[in-house]
Amino acid sequence: MSERNDAGRYVAPTRRDAIAYGGTVAVTGLLAGCLGDESVGSEPEPTSEGADTERSDEPADTEDASYSVTLSPVGEVSFEEPPETVFTRLTHHAGMAFALGRGNSITAMHAPDYYDGLWNQYVERLPGVELDWSGLYSSWQPEQEKLYELDSDVHLADPAWIGVQDAWDRRELDEIAERIAPWFGNSLSDSHQEPQVAWIDDYEYYTLWEQFELVADAFRERGRYEALAAVHDDLVATIEAGVPPEAERPTVAVIAAADVDEIYTYPVGTPGFLNAHTRPLGPRDAFEGAVEPTSVVDFETLLEYDPDVILHLGGMEPNTDMAERRDVFADDPVASRVEAVENGRVYAQGARYQGPILNLFQLEMTAKQLYPDVFGEWPTYEDGPYPKIPEDERLFDRQIVADAIRGDR
Template structure:
């Protein structure tokens, strides 16, 4: 299919304003298009009024200047998309996209996301450490099982979501996807890059897997905020350089597992640490050894006996940073369990919290720092004994990135 370009089409808003017809287009473009940067052009037209029968005197010529401020951004799987201006209302489904809008200083434009109250509470555990920055996702439309009717009601300027993942819900058709794009606003997002899943068979185009920060760069172009992206990317690059320059040889690295914290004595969800995709964007660069030695795929249910057999040096508990989670209580539960108490990580006090897998750039910075300290305290400074509450205070000399600098960038002080 050919790339889809919105600029030549009338949006529903344009239809209502000018009475124009909405043209059809091929949304489901598999390729990435040819242009990622904004293009601006200026057209100058001259109009000369002509005398009417009732007007004997000639009118003076008038010159009108109209500036074309449209720009295009291209990303798989949506192809090339043209925007008239940065979006002011933004629909999202997953938190990596919502965090991108937040990082670019547009957190208040988000009108929908998956489990908004849950992620509001979780994200604010980290945002607490960004001076002067606030985030409020409470009460937004919970958009996992999104409906067309609700999208018409929200009337968003962009759907910062992956249309292929919406198609995978099973309740949507290709025609539904195109209808929303044509009548409301474009889709622009990529979710299957989370762990390089295959899109549904009904998705007709190619599918590529941009990394978390590659995707963030594209979203920054949509918001015309590449200066914020570049500043945050520089911080992340410096952090990664610090990590890479200090990592020990692989044979000297700890073994680790990442598991869910909700049922630590029952059915425990286990997750991989180094597979491709942005779900491991904070663990993969740190290179811990997989305690399961590749025998457990992400999302596998295990029990404490399986964890004891793997016997990790470090246990990372997803959900451990939630306000409702008490890490002290979880550690006590493991220590008092006849099986759990024998796991090396439990015996050595190396059971640590994690935040979220569907991380955006801001959460990624915090999670890179916290996981580096949890895995390599002798190299990057110790992770404080954490039980609950906001992301702990780290002495300034032991911080792996500058909180004030990140806050300034979000606020537009580049």
């Protein structure tokens, strides 16, 4: 895997002045739409890990207000105006657009009705914030013709990831960027996946918040980013100050299961933004690396490794009844002997492909689930929205987050 550097990246052409790919080239493009007073014109600093950006302090109504942002693997992308309509593939990108006040500007996303329901479980706790993703085009396997029909201002998605999943070749990906709008996204940072050979020299890994910063720069939303990043930094500092020594931390199994016949497991501490809500808490993986990620396990395997805590992905989804799920475990002669089940420590979780806002909530909820003596008890959750945590027991300020999303900070 390549180190962070500026060499070898290709540049995604935008709608105008298209230039065929061929190593790193300079392009100038147009993204239709203007966000007026919502644009942020201050000049942000580069990220600490070397992700380069070229930014402009010029206001949007000057003769030349173009600006550039660099993101692996797409390289340097030039914008004349902030994008208004946004195509997304995975929900960490949709969550970034939402955090920047563009949640209802999304034209496509994976499983929109499912994630509309799940995200709104959390949005319920953000005063004055609304979100509606229902009925959008489901982009898990997007048709190229549909991208032309949607005519989005930016494709907030990773072309290297789409190339892997859908076997689009580089020419097809380039054509979308040339004729419609650029690609601007990074998904293989989810678990530090290896890119295809065609992308291996271009690829860098980002944390969730590093990538969010660059997306914010693309939207000219430095103010919103900084307000939310300050909340995140404070929350992580609180967590790091309170996490007990490793020997006192629980063993944890992360699972996802539609039924007991297919229980999928996931690691809790490996690199990548899929663990952005568990890794800072330093839990011990119950399987100790002995079970491959996304493996299907049975109750006997759970009992063999006997986790202190079980985190149930999708447990916050509106159609999931956590009380019923716990009963299934408790009523089984094998599963009922698992430490987490015996002690009532089977907890609901949300999603791994989390944007910044879900990350804040999931850091708080996981901290309470793993270390109730330090961060306060997590309420017994069965269904419905994110629980009402008393104000003096919250680990971050909902009003500040809501204000940032609405652009009031």
